[in-house]
Amino acid sequence: MKINLCVIFSLLVIMQGFTSENGPDTFLPPRAGDWKPADPDRYFYPENLFDYINGGAELYLSYGFREVLSRRYECPGKPFIQVEIFDMIEPANAYGIYTQTREEEGNQYGQGSQILPGAVLFWKGPYYVSVISEYETSESEEMIRWLAGYIDSHISVSGAAPDIVSALPPKGLVEGSVVYFRHYIWANRYYYIADGNIFGIENDTHCCLGRYTSPRGSYYVLLMDFPSGERAEAAWRGYWEEKAGEPSPLTEQEGDRWHAGHRQGTRMAMVFRAPDRETAMEMVREIFSSE
Amino acid sequence: MVAKPISRRKLLKDSAKAAVAGALFMNWPAGLMGNENNRSKVVLIRNHRVVKENGETDGEIINRMLDEAVVELTGRPTVRDAWLQILRPDDVLGIKTNVWARLRTPVELEQGIRRHAMDIGIREEDIGILDRGVINDPVFKRATALINVRPMRTHAWSGVGTLIKNYIMFTRRPSDMHPDSCADLASVWFYPQVKGKTRLNILVMLTPLFHGVGPHHFNRKYTWNYGGLLVGFDPVAVDATGVRIIQAKRREYFGEERPINPPPKHIMVADTKFGLGTADPARIDLVRLGYQENALI
Numbered sequence: 001m002k003i004n005l006c007v008i009f010s011l012l013v014i015m016q017g018f019t020s021e022n023g024p025d026t027f028l029p030p031r032a033g034d035w036k037p038a039d040p041d042r043y044f045y046p047e048n049l050f051d052y053i054n055g056g057a058e059l060y061l062s063y064g065f066r067e068v069l070s071r072r073y074e075c076p077g078k079p080f081i082q083v084e085i086f087d088m089i090e091p092a093n094a095y096g097i098y099t100q101t102r103e104e105e106g107n108q109y110g111q112g113s114q115i116l117p118g119a120v121l122f123w124k125g126p127y128y129v130s131v132i133s134e135y136e137t138s139e140s141e142e143m144i145r146w147l148a149g150y151i152d153s154h155i156s157v158s159g160a161a162p163d164i165v166s167a168l169p170p171k172g173l174v175e176g177s178v179v180y181f182r183h184y185i186w187a188n189r190y191y192y193i194a195d196g197n198i199f200g201i202e203n204d205t206h207c208c209l210g211r212y213t214s215p216r217g218s219y220y221v222l223l224m225d226f227p228s229g230e231r232a233e234a235a236w237r238g239y240w241e242e243k244a245g246e247p248s249p250l251t252e253q254e255g256d257r258w259h260a261g262h263r264q265g266t267r268m269a270m271v272f273r274a275p276d277r278e279t280a281m282e283m284v285r286e287i288f289s290s291e
Numbered sequence: 292m293v294a295k296p297i298s299r300r301k302l303l304k305d306s307a308k309a310a311v312a313g314a315l316f317m318n319w320p321a322g323l324m325g326n327e328n329n330r331s332k333v334v335l336i337r338n339h340r341v342v343k344e345n346g347e348t349d350g351e352i353i354n355r356m357l358d359e360a361v362v363e364l365t366g367r368p369t370v371r372d373a374w375l376q377i378l379r380p381d382d383v384l385g386i387k388t389n390v391w392a393r394l395r396t397p398v399e400l401e402q403g404i405r406r407h408a409m410d411i412g413i414r415e416e417d418i419g420i421l422d423r424g425v426i427n428d429p430v431f432k433r434a435t436a437l438i439n440v441r442p443m444r445t446h447a448w449s450g451v452g453t454l455i456k457n458y459i460m461f462t463r464r465p466s467d468m469h470p471d472s473c474a475d476l477a478s479v480w481f482y483p484q485v486k487g488k489t490r491l492n493i494l495v496m497l498t499p500l501f502h503g504v505g506p507h508h509f510n511r512k513y514t515w516n517y518g519g520l521l522v523g524f525d526p527v528a529v530d531a532t533g534v535r536i537i538q539a540k541r542r543e544y545f546g547e548e549r550p551i552n553p554p555p556k557h558i559m560v561a562d563t564k565f566g567l568g569t570a571d572p573a574r575i576d577l578v579r580l581g582y583q584e585n586a587l588i
Contacts (some may be wrong), residue, residue: 021518050466056508068506084506101504116510131508185472185553192550207378218547 022224024069024085024127027154032147033139035081035083036072042070043105046069062183063093064203073147075284079134081144084234085151086128091159092206096180098123107174108145109152111159117141120148125157158167166226167267169209169286174218177211190220193271198242199224216275219257221283224268258285307570331528333567334360335496335588336580337519342497350399354519357403357493358524359580371410374588377490378436380412381571385421385434385488390459393509394500396440400493404438425460427483437485438528440493443533449473450555452539453530454492455567461485472553477561478524494521494533501540515540518582527561527568528575532588534558535572539587 005231025041042052045067047209049057049278052070064086088094098112101121104187106113110124118136124128131148133140162180179189182205186199190211201207211218226232239261260280269287274280326576330486341352352422361373369477378384386404390398401420408418419430439454446452449472458479468476479485496519504510517536523529541549562570579586 053506053508056465056506058448060506072379077329114504115511116504118344119505120509121587132507135511142410188550188554189552190549192554195556 012272024087024177025071027085027127027151028071028083029147029150030142032073032081032150034075034078035143036075036132037132038080040075044068044070060088060097060183062203063096063180064089065093079137079140081134081140081147082132083147083151084130084132086130087094088126088128090126091123092162092180094126094128095125095161095165097128099179100181100186102176102290109148110155111161113148120144122152122154123146124155125159127155127157129155162206162208164206164223165251166225167207167287168208168221169283171286172212172214172264173213174211174213177209179209181209187222189290190218193222193272194242197240200226200231200238201235205231212273214279217273219274220272221287222272223287224267228265229266232263232266232268235268236261255264262288264288294476305578316323323512329569330574330576331523331525331526332364332576332578333528334578334580335362335519335521335532336360337364337496337517337582337586337588339516339518339582339584341518342516346498348399348483350397350403353397353400353497354406356520356576357400357522359494360520363493363529363578363580364524366405370407372441374407374459377414377438378408378411382408382419382436383430383434384408384413384419385402385425385428385431385437386418386421387425387431387437387439387441387457387460388422389452391442391444391452391509394442394498394514394547396442396495397497399495400440400495401448402439404493419437425459426463428543432484434484434488436490437488438491438493439489440495442495442497442499443514443521443530445503445508445536445551447503448553449557450477450553451530451534451558453533453555453558454494454526454528455480455557455561455583458485473557474560475564476565477527477565480561480565480567489526490524492523492526492529494529496521496533496536499533499540501537501544514545519586522550524569525572527558530555530558530569531572531574532577543587548572 045059050058066089068084068086071083088097102114106115108176109120110122113122118133120131129151131144133144146163156224165178165180181205184201189194189209204227207225208223257273258277258280262269262284269284271280271283306554334357338352338356341349343349358370362370365376366371366374367376386401405418406443417429421428421431425431439457441454441457444452447454448469456476459468461479461482461510462468498514499517500509500514502513521529521533538551551568558570561567
C-alpha cells in the first residue's frame with residue numbers, strides 16, 4: 001500500500017510538470033532557430049525555489065509566487081538561452097518583481113520590459129519572464145528578442161499595475177524608477193531610511209517608491225497603503241518618534257535637504273531629500289490632493 | 292517645530308558581543324593572535340593584468356598577488372614562512388570556495404592555496420575544496436583549519452555576498468538564515484564545525500558584481516575589471532572594506548548615492564552582535580599593494 005501511494009504521488013508530481021492547456025509551457029516554442037530544448041522543463045515551487053536561485057528566492061517569495069518554469073535552449077557552439085516564466089499569482093506581484101529589475105522603462109515586450117546585453121525581462125499579467133543568454137553574440141541577442149516576442153504573443157492575459165503606483169505625482173518622476181513592494185527591506189532602494197521595519201510594512205501593505213529629479217539632485221517619495229487607519233497611524237507615529245523624537249509633519253536632515261511626511265486615512269507618504277522645504281511640502285500636498 | 296537630525300544608523304547596541312568576543316580565535320596559531328589594539332589589518336592588492344582580455348584569470352598573476360598579500364599580512368619574510376604562520380603541517384584543511392556559476396572563485400586561486408598547503412607539509416588527502424556539501428564532506432568534517440575564499444557580489448536578499456555569508460553552507464537549512472535579510476549570518480561562524488578554525492579570508496575582487504538584475508541577479512554589464520584581492524584574518528573587516536568599494540562603484544556608475552539594497556546589515560551585525568570582527572573603517576588598517584588607479588577606496 002505504501003508503495004502504491006508513493007507511485008501515485010510520484011505520478012502526480014510528474015504530471016504537474018507535463019504540458020497543460022494553459023500552463024506556461026504553452027507560451028514557449030518547440031525550438032528557437034537552431035536552438036532546441038536541452039532537457040525536460042523544470043518546475044520549482046515556493047518550497048524548493050531556493051534550490052534553483054540560491055538566495056534570490058526570497059525576493060520572489062516576498063511578493064507571492066506560485067511556480068517557475070525553467071527551460072534551457074541549446075545549440076552546439078553557441079551560448080545557451082535560459083528562459084524562465086514565473087507565475088506570480090497576480091499581476092501586482094509580477095509588476096513588483098519587474099520593477100525590482102528595471103533600470104529604464106521599455107515597452108517592447110509585455111506590459112513593460114527591460115532589455116540588457118544578453119537579457120530581456122518583462123511582465124505580463126501574472127507572469128514575470130526572463131530570457132537570458134549564457135553570453136552575448138549578435139545571433140543570441142537576436143534570438144532572445146525573438147523568444148521574448150514569441151512568449152509575449154502567447155500570453156493572452158494582462159493585468160493592471162497596483163493602484164498605489166498611480167498616486168505618485170508624475171511631474172519630475174523618473175520614468176522607470178518606480179518600485180512596487182510589500183516587504184520592508186525594499187524601502188531603502190534609493191535612500192537609506194533604516195535597517196528595521198520602522199513603518200510596520202507587512203505583506204498586506206502596498207508600497208511604492210519613486211525617484212524625482214530636481215536641479216539640485218534626486219529626491220524620493222515613498223507611499224504606503226495600510227489595511228487600516230490604525231496601522232497607518234502606528235507607522236506615522238513609529239517613524240517620527242524613532243527618527244525625530246516627536247510626531248511631526250516635517251523635519252530637516254543633512255543640512256540643506258528636507259524630509260516631509262503626511263498620513264491620511266490608510267495612506268502614508270514620505271518625501272526624502274527634497275531640495276527645499278517648499279518642494280517637500282508641495283509634493284505631500286499633491287499626493288493627497290485627490291484623497 | 293524643532294528640526295532634528297535623523298540618526299541614520301541605529302545599530303544594534305545591546306549586543307552579545309562581550310559574551311562571544313575572543314571565542315572565535317581560540318584555535319588560531321599563536322602568531323595570528325596579536326590584535327592587542329583591537330584593530331584589523333586588511334591587504335588590498337591589485338593587478339590590472341590579472342583578468343585577461345577574454346575574461347579568464349591569469350593563474351600566475353593571481354597567485355603572485357596572493358603570495359604578496361600573505362607576506363604583508365603576516366609580516367613574515369618569505370611566502371613559505373607566511374603560510375607556516377597561517378597553517379600547520381598537521382592541519383586538515385577545508386578551502387571553502389564559492390562556485391556560483393556566473394562569478395565563481397577562480398580555480399587557479401583554489402589550486403594555488405592547495406599548493407601552498409601541500410608545500411608546508413599538509414597531506415593532499417587532508418585538503419578539501421568545496422562549496423555546497425561541506426557539512427557532510429569527510430575532509431571538512433574533520434578539518435582543523437578553514438580558508439575562506441569567494442568573490443564579492445551584490446545579492447538579492449542579503450545585500451552582498453560576503454565572506455561571512457560564504458559559510459551559510461555549514462547550516463543544514465540555509466534558508467533558515469534568511470529572515471531580516473540574512474542579518475544573523477555570522478551565527479554560523481560559531482557552529483562547532485566552523486568555530487575558531489578560519490585561518491585566512493580572501494575576498495576576490497577581480498570582477499565584482501556591483502548591481503543585480505533578473506532572476507539570477509547577474510548581468511556582465513554590472514561587473515568591472517577591478518583586478519583586486521582583499522586578504523585578512525578578520526572576515527568582517529575584509530567584507531566591510533569590500534562593501535565600501537562596491538558602494539563607491541555604484542556611486543560612480545549611477546552618478547548619485549544608490550545604497551546597496553537590501554542594506555548588507557549582516558556585516559554590521561557580525562560586528563555589533565556577534566563580535567566576529569570589526570566593520571568600523573576607523574579600526575581597519577588597510578594596506579595597499581600593487582596597482583592603485585581607481586581603487587575607489
